[in-house]
Amino acid sequence: xxxxxxxxxxxxxxxxxxxxxxxxxxxxxxxxxxxxxxxxxxxxxxxxxxxxxxxxxxxxxxxxxxxxxxxxxxxxxxxxxxxxxxxxxxxxxxxxxxxxxxxxxxxxxxxxxxxxxxxxxxxxxxxxxxxxxxxxxxxxxxxxxxxxxxxxxxxxxxxxxxxxxxxxxxxxxxxxxxxxxxxxxxxxxxxxxxxxxxxxxxxxxxxxxxxxxxxxxxxxxxxxxxxxxxxxxxxxxxxxxxxxxxxxxxxxxxxxxxxxxxxxxxxxxxxxxxxxxxxxxxxxxxxxxxxxxxxxxxxxxxxxxxxxxxxxxxxxxxxxxxxxxxxxxxxxxxxxxxxxxxxxxxxxxxxxxxxxxxxxxxxxxxxxxxxxxxxxxxxxxxxxxxxxxxxxxxxxxxxxxxxxxxxxxxxxxxxxxxxxxxxxxxxxxxxxxxxxxxxxxxxxxxxxxxxxxxxxxxxxxxxxxxxxxxxxxxxxxxxxxxxxxxxxxxxxxxxxxxxxxxxxxxxxxxxxxxxxxxxxxxxxxxxxxxxxxxxxxxxxxxxxxxxxxxxxxxxxxxxxxxxxxxxxxxxxxxxxxxxxxxxx
Amino acid sequence: xxxxxxxxxxxxxxxxxxxxxxxxxxxxxxxxxxxxxxxxxxxxxxxxxxxxxxxxxxxxxxxxxxxxxxxxxxxxxxxxxxxxxxxxxxxxxxxxxxxxxxxxxxxxxxxxxxxxxxxxxxxxxxxxxxxxxxxxxxxxxxxxxxxxxxxxxxxxxxxxxxxxxxxxxxxxxxxxxxxxxxxxxxxxxxxxxxxxxxxxxxxxxxxxxxxxxxxxxxxxxxxxxxxxxxxxxxxxxxxxxxxxxxxxxxxxxxxxxxxxxxxxxxxxxxxxxxxxxxxxxxxxxxxxxxxxxxxxxxxxxxxxxxxxxxxxxxxxxxxxxxxxxxxxxxxxxxxxxxxxxxxx
Numbered sequence: 071x072x073x074x075x076x077x078x079x080x081x082x083x084x085x086x087x088x089x090x091x092x093x094x095x096x097x098x099x100x101x102x103x104x105x106x107x108x109x110x111x112x113x114x115x116x117x118x119x120x121x122x123x124x125x126x127x128x129x130x131x132x133x134x135x136x137x138x139x140x141x142x143x144x145x146x147x148x149x150x151x152x153x154x155x156x157x158x159x160x161x162x163x164x165x166x167x168x169x170x171x172x173x174x175x176x177x178x179x180x181x182x183x184x185x186x187x188x189x190x191x192x193x194x195x196x197x198x199x200x201x202x203x204x205x206x207x208x209x210x211x212x213x214x215x216x217x218x219x220x221x222x223x224x225x226x227x228x229x230x231x232x233x234x235x236x237x238x239x240x241x242x243x244x245x246x247x248x249x250x251x252x253x254x255x256x257x258x259x260x261x262x263x264x265x266x267x268x269x270x271x272x273x274x275x276x277x278x279x280x281x282x283x284x285x286x287x288x289x290x291x292x293x294x295x296x297x298x299x300x301x302x303x304x305x306x307x308x309x310x311x312x313x314x315x316x317x318x319x320x321x322x323x324x325x326x327x328x329x330x331x332x333x334x335x336x337x338x339x340x341x342x343x344x345x346x347x348x349x350x351x352x353x354x355x356x357x358x359x360x361x362x363x364x365x366x367x368x369x370x371x372x373x374x375x376x377x378x379x380x381x382x383x384x385x386x387x388x389x390x391x392x393x394x395x396x397x398x399x400x401x402x403x404x405x406x407x408x409x410x411x412x413x414x415x416x417x418x419x420x421x422x423x424x425x426x427x428x429x430x431x432x433x434x435x436x437x438x439x440x441x442x443x444x445x446x447x448x449x450x451x452x453x454x455x456x457x458x459x460x461x462x463x464x465x466x467x468x469x470x471x472x473x474x475x476x477x478x479x480x481x482x483x484x485x486x487x488x489x490x491x492x493x494x495x496x497x498x499x500x501x502x503x504x505x506x507x508x509x510x511x512x513x514x515x516x517x518x519x520x521x522x523x524x525x526x527x528x529x530x531x532x533x534x535x536x537x538x539x540x541x542x543x544x545x546x547x548x549x550x551x552x553x554x555x556x557x558x559x560x561x562x563x564x565x566x567x568x569x570x571x572x573x574x575x576x577x578x579x580x581x582x583x584x585x586x587x588x589x590x591x592x593x594x595x596x597x598x599x600x601x602x603x604x605x606x607x608x609x610x611x612x613x614x615x616x617x618x619x620x621x622x623x624x625x626x627x628x629x630x631x632x633x634x635x636x637x638x639x640x641x642x643x644x645x646x647x648x649x650x651x652x653x654x
Numbered sequence: 655x656x657x658x659x660x661x662x663x664x665x666x667x668x669x670x671x672x673x674x675x676x677x678x679x680x681x682x683x684x685x686x687x688x689x690x691x692x693x694x695x696x697x698x699x700x701x702x703x704x705x706x707x708x709x710x711x712x713x714x715x716x717x718x719x720x721x722x723x724x725x726x727x728x729x730x731x732x733x734x735x736x737x738x739x740x741x742x743x744x745x746x747x748x749x750x751x752x753x754x755x756x757x758x759x760x761x762x763x764x765x766x767x768x769x770x771x772x773x774x775x776x777x778x779x780x781x782x783x784x785x786x787x788x789x790x791x792x793x794x795x796x797x798x799x800x801x802x803x804x805x806x807x808x809x810x811x812x813x814x815x816x817x818x819x820x821x822x823x824x825x826x827x828x829x830x831x832x833x834x835x836x837x838x839x840x841x842x843x844x845x846x847x848x849x850x851x852x853x854x855x856x857x858x859x860x861x862x863x864x865x866x867x868x869x870x871x872x873x874x875x876x877x878x879x880x881x882x883x884x885x886x887x888x889x890x891x892x893x894x895x896x897x898x899x900x901x902x903x904x905x906x907x908x909x910x911x912x913x914x915x916x917x918x919x920x921x922x923x924x925x926x927x928x929x930x931x932x933x934x935x936x937x938x939x940x941x942x943x944x945x946x947x948x949x950x951x952x953x954x955x956x957x958x959x960x961x962x963x964x965x966x967x968x969x970x971x972x973x974x975x976x977x978x979x980x981x982x983x984x985x986x987x988x989x990x991x992x993x994x995x996x997x998x
Contacts, residue, residue, distance in 0.1 A: 204692030217855060221684070223691035223698040 078425070082417060083410070090406045098395060105391040113362065113387060114351070120298045121366040121378045127290055128304075129369065131171050132263065135280050136245060138165045139265035142177055143278035151179045151276060152199045159195055162187035163216060171286040173253060173260060178230035179276040188281075190256045198226055235279045239266035250284060250310045252327045259284045259312070259327050287313035300361075300382030303338060304368075305330055307375050337361060341379050353384065360384040424453040431460050438471075440464045475534075482541045489547045504540035511536045568621045575614045577643045582606045613638045672697035673912045676709050677724040678899070679854040680874070681773075683932035690919050696912060704853035705810040713738050719906045721913040724772055727898045728812065730765045731971035739768050739902040746914040749921040752941035761898035761968060769900030770917050771938035773873075773930070776958065776966065777813055777895040780806075780870035782860055784884035793821035793890045796867060797840075801847045806860070806868030809853040811983035812969055812976065813895060814841065817869055820892040826967045829975045838982040845993045860885065869895075876934035876955045887955045893965025894958070898938065 145161055146154040162175045166187045174188035182200035195210040205226040210218050230236050238246040248262040264279035291302045295315035302315040309330040311318075319334040330338045337356045341363050344352060350365045361381045368376040427446040434442060443464050446457040486500040515527040527533055586603045590596065617638060620631060627635075673690075679702045691698050701718070703709040706729040712718050713733060725733065733739045744750045747770065757774060758766050781790045788800060796805055796817075807814055816826035818837040828834065849865055856874045859865050861882075875887035901920065903913045919925060927945035930937050936956050937943055943951065950956060958966075 202688070204688050206688055206691055208688070217679070219702055221687070221698070221700040221702075223687055223700065225691075225695065225697065 078422060079414070079417070082413075086406075086410065086413070090402075094399070094402050098399065101398065102391060102395055105394065106388070109387040109391055110362070113382060114364070117298060117364045117380055117382075118366075120294050120302075121364070121380065124290060124294050124302070124304075124378055125366070125368050128287055131169070131286070132247070132282060134169060135172060135263050135282055136265060138169070138172070138175065139263060139278040139280055141165075142175065143265050143267040143276060149179060149275055150181060150183060150201065151177055151185060152183050152197070152201065155185060155197060158185050159187065159197075163195070165280075171282055173256060173281040173283040175278070175280040176230075177276055177278045178236055180231070180274060182229050182231050184228065184230045188255065198228065198230075230277075235262040235264040236277045239264050239274070239277050241266075241268050241272040241274070244268070249308065250306070250312050250327060253281055253283070255281075256283070256285075261312075284313050288315065291315035295380075298380055298382065299386055300380055302381075303379045305338075305342075305377055305379065309342065312376060337363075337381060338379065341365065341381075345377065345379075354381070362387070420448065420450055424448040424450060424457075428453065428456060428460065431457065431464075435460065435464050435467065440468050478538075479541075482538055485545060485548065486541045489544055500541065500544060503543055504537050507536055507540035508533065566621075568618060571617060571621075572614065574643050575610060575617075578641060579607065579610055581644055582610070613641075671695075671909075671912075672699055673722070673909060673916055674699045674701070674718070674720045674907075675722045675724075675916065676701040676703055676712070676718075676720050678702065679704055681724065681899075681933055683929045686920070686925055686929055689925075690916060693919075694912075694915060702854075705808065705813075707809075707811060713904055713906070716906055719908055720904050721907040721909050722916055723902050723904055724899055725902060726969070727761050727765070727900065728969040728971040730762065730769050730900055730902055732973075732976075733902060733904075734765050734768050735971070735973070738905055740905050740907075740910070741767050742770060742903070743914070747918045747921065749918050749923070749941075752921050752923050752926070752939045754938050754940040757898065757938045761896075762900060765900075769902050770921060772899045772901055772920070773933070773935035774896070774898035774938055775872045775935045775956070776889065777808075777817070777869050777871055777897065778875070779867065779888040779890050780856075780860070780875050781867050781886045781888060782865065782884055783886055785864065785866045790867060790886075790888055791891050793817050793892050795890075796847065796869070797821070797844055798847075801867055803847065803849045804864065804866040805844075805847045806850050806852065806856060806865050806870070807844070807848050808856075808869055809851050811980055813869070813897075814986075815979045815983070816895045816967070816969060818844075820890070820895070820965075820967075823892065826895060827970045827972065827975075829972055831978060834975060834978055834982065838986060841982075841986050842989050845990050846997075848990065851987075851990065871935075872955045873933050873935035876953065879955065880934075889958055889962040889966070891965070893967060894962070896963075896966045896968040898968065900938075 142158075142161060142165065146158060148154055151158060158177060162177070162185065165175050166172055166189060173190055174186055176184060176186035176188075176196075178184045179200075182198070184196070184198040184200075186194075186196040188194050188196060193212045193214070195212065196208065197210075198207050207224040207226045207228055209222040209224065211220040211222070213219050235246065235248060238248070244266050246264045246266075248264075250259050250261050252258065253260050260281050260283045262279055262281050264277050266277045267275045269275050287304065291304065291313050292315045295302045303311060303318075304313040305311050311328045311330060311333075318328065320328050320332045321334055322332055330342050333339070335356070337354055340354050340356065344350075344354070344363070345365050352363060354361045354363050360383070362384050363382075364380045366378045368378060424446050431443060431446070434440070443461050445461060446453065448454050448457070490498070490500040511527060511533070514522050514525050517523075517525075527536075582603060586599050589599050589602075616631075616634065620627065620635060673696055675698060677700065681702075687698055687700055690696075701720075703712075706726050709723055709725060710729050710732060713720070713723065714736065730739070750770070753771055758771050761774060762769060762771065779790050779793070779795070785804075786800065788795070788798065795801075815834070815837050818841045819826050819828060819833065822833070822836055822840060824830070824833045824837065849863075850859060852859065856868070856870050857878045860868075860878055870887070872887060875885070879885045879887060901917050903910055903917075907913050920929070921939055923939065923941035924945060926937055926939040926942035930939075930942060930946060930950065934950075934953075934956060937946070954962060
């Protein structure tokens with residue numbers, strides 16, 4: 071595994087992937103954190119905007135109703151409202167049409183007379199003439215074009231003057247907003263806004279009032295809850311629920327005016343607790359779901375504060391970010407892939423392929439196939455240079471090979487000539503053999519006769535083989551002793567001349583014998599002669615041993631040994647034969 | 655929701671002491687109702703209907719239960735045939751003697767024991783003379799090209815067909831299918847002239863919108879002509895359409911005792927006179943006439959001369975021809991709607 075090699079592409083891809091992954095991880099992690107932060111911030115802003123919007127809408131709505139009532143309370147001056155019943159009917163009818171939130175709008179005077187235009191349960195105009203002795207409560211049911219369809223004549227039992235909306239209005243408190251309660255006409259929650267008209271003595275003349283349905287408030291909340299992506303609740307200090315964006319389950323099914331504590335869903339009570347602790351925003355967990363909540367106070371309505379509470383499931387924020395993150399990852403991967411292929415293509419075209427070509431070139435060069443080499447087409451400067459270098463190298467190699475050949479040839483010729491030259495008798499032979507061999511080979515190659523049919527010299531290499539082998543046909547002679555090669559005399563050879571010296575010692579040995587015989591002939595003492603001979607012969611033996619040993623021995627001789635050799639060399643022997651005729 | 659149901663439930667008990675009445679629009683003096691309610695300590699639920707078909711269908715399918723219903727003579731004939739109304743026990747009506755027997759006999763021949771007559775009158779031509787130079791004296795004048803999108807026609811099918819039949823010279827009570835068909839075709843030709851199809855609030859259309867002519871109840875006509883002389887009520891030469899209305903007690907009434915009390919109260923001479931003064935129609939109450947001013951009795955709109963009554967007819971109920979007419983009426987309505995869409 072240690073020496074396993076990886077292709078360039080794999081390396082590039084790995085590098086690329088590693089870089090991309092590292093970068094992505096960093097970015098995504100960063101993004102996630104920022105995302106959460108931002109999301110919360112945006113949520114907060116969105117909530118503020120939505121709540122402000124709700125607040126404005128609702129307050130606006132209520133103020134507009136107040137204005138209607140101010141007009142209604144002053145449109146007639148007669149203390150008996152029934153004298154102007156027609157105009158009041160028209161005015162209240164128009165006012166009812168103009169604002170969907172108004173469930174009914176009505177007017178009562180100090181006599182107890184009462185007129186009312188109402189929307190529910192059906193469009194109707196109700197009037198009571200307190201001064202009419204017949205004591206009737208008349209309800210005129212109308213159609214959309216304000217034509218009467220049905221009239222109900224009921225016994226008068228209703229006295230508006232004892233109602234809270236009438237009573238609560240005083241000279242010092244001309245405008246009154248009731249607490250939320252359940253309308254008897256609809257069974258749904260609402261508040262009654264009343265405005266009083268007073269004479270110059272500050273005595274109450276009449277009171278105009280309107281039932282403001284909190285259902286429309288809930289409708290507004292419902293609309294806005296979609297914008298916000300969560301649930302919205304409005305409540306007051308007394309924990310009455312003034313409006314809600316979605317229907318809420320209550321513990322006690324009968325009740326209509328719901329208090330926060332009546333709700334099955336625990337979140338709202340929790341939020342109320344938080345409000346008491348002045349924690350206007352934060353997180354609440356209910357049934358294992360995490361919520362982010364916001365509480366906003368609405369400028370004072372009645373004496374009781376109203377609050378808007380909004381809940382958003384935390385997972386929606388995170389889900390959004392997670393989804394975006396996932397998207398980003400997918401898109402990133404996609405982009406990486408998209409970039410990868412072009413890069414791969416570019417690398418392949420401009421890097422890998424030239425390198426392969428260069429690889430091929432070196433391969434060809436290594437196989438000595440120099441002829442097909444061409445510079446590679448590339449825009450990359452380095453590769454271009456490299457391929458030109460390779461071609462130069464190839465031609466250098468070729469030249470080198472050619473020179474090598476020449477050198478080889480020179481050596482071959484030198485050796486062959488040297489070998490030849492060793493013997494002046496066989497010289498010239500080494501030049502003639504190659505010449506003749508080539509002529510023969512060429513003829514053989516060209517010939518189609520018999521066995522030569524299949525013999526063909528195909529290329530110059532083969533010719534060269536023939537030529538070189540021809541030149542070196544006698545190269546074995548290099549090891550042959552010169553005396554065999556150089557055949558000037560039969561007896562000429564490489565010879566260890568110790569044997570000549572030995573022969574000369576032998577001659578001297580014989581000479582001494584001859585001398586001893588001569589001495590014997592002369593009548594010299596036999597014993598003395600024997601002693602002299604023995605002594606001379608021993609001396610001779612020693613001298614010969616010394617010389618023979620010295621011949622075999624090292625290059626370096628001691629000076630005394632050299633002197634002894636010189637002394638021994640002074641000995642003479644008697645020659646008979648002529649040494650001059652030995653020379654050729 | 656439960657609260658509402660509770661109210662309705664309780665109201666059910668209250669209804670036991672409440673009177674349910676259905677009458678034509680603008681066909682009574684409200685004060686009379688107030689008086690009755692107060693005097694008898696009862697509640698009154700007073701429904702109004704624009705035209706006979708409306709109340710007739712309600713009684714037919716018993717969707718509502720009424721104690722007293724006001725309908726025209728031909729529809730009372732229908733109700734009697736359907737056994738939807740009770741015979742009037744005259745001994746329960748202390749004021750029955752006030753009734754003009756002649757009116758009863760001539761207008762309610764075969765139903766006279768099943769109703770108490772209320773008022774009678776005519777349907778004639780109505781013109782806002784200030785808007786046209788033409789002189790109108792015939793139903794056919796309504797078809798005039800000068801009256802494009804300027805006439806008012808009622809929603810009472812039999813009445814509208816009657817006028818078309820009259821304009822062709824046929825009897826309003828014809829059973830001839832060809833004649834009825836011709837009346838339908840002629841009505842279709844009237845469509846371009848019709849500005850509105852309505853039975854209620856006819857006076858308002860003339861005073862507040864630019865209607866030039868139309869068919870109208872004489873009483874409605876009277877309420878406007880009283881104030882403005884440019885409005886004219888004309889008995890057409892082909893003959894006006896006469897009608898007579900009566901009060902019936904449906905068999906489905908839950909409080910017949912109270913019904914008799916109410917009817918008796920209505921036919922009290924002074925009460926009838928009070929109503930007559932308010933609505934401007936001809937009394938079927940002979941006694942009440944004594945309390946009417948001369949101007950009322952001499953008003954040709956209310957009491958036409960014999961000449962003006964010439965060729966006038968009252969609708970008689972005929973099931974087969976009525977059915978045919980009602981079929982044509984549906985066709986007519988769809989033609990009318992199509993025309994409105996095309997010529998917005």
